[in-house]
Amino acid sequence: MAQELGDVSTAFRWLGKNDRIAVEAYDDPKVVGVTCYVSRARTGGVKGTVGLAEDKAEASIACRQVAATVTFKGTVPQQEDVFSERMSILFKRLHIVRLVDVKRNTLVYLTYSDKLIDGSPMNAITAVPVAASTPIPVK
Secondary structure (H helix, E strand, O other): OOEEEEEEEEEOOOOOEOEEEEEEEEEOOOEEOEEEEEEEEEOOHHHHHHOOOOOOOOEEEEEEEOOOOOEEOOOEOOEEEEEEEEOOOOOEEEEEEEEEEOOOOEEEEEEEEEEOOOOOOOEEEEEEEOOOOOOOOEO
């Protein structure tokens, strides 16, 4: 679901890809005109190249209005896991959660990673205000 926009190398590896920071774009599937940009570490080396490495839990997020107006595909829940992507072969996932601040007519996006046994408190948050003329249709 993500579109990889690019990456920068952070550590040289003799075999396989280098360690890097990747920047990806995620379009909110229920909110037309909002895109979330996430940067996160990608582990290289042989394990990273074949998809067996576990990426670090740190991620940064910035969501923005990318169209003239924001529109909604039906109602949206007060809180919803919008995107989820594997960060290791087993058990670890990156999540992007959308929360609705009804009082301020704002969409709040939170990114974090979880692990089956021991999750990480590392997280990042961003907000996209929606014009007062477009109330957010909350379930």
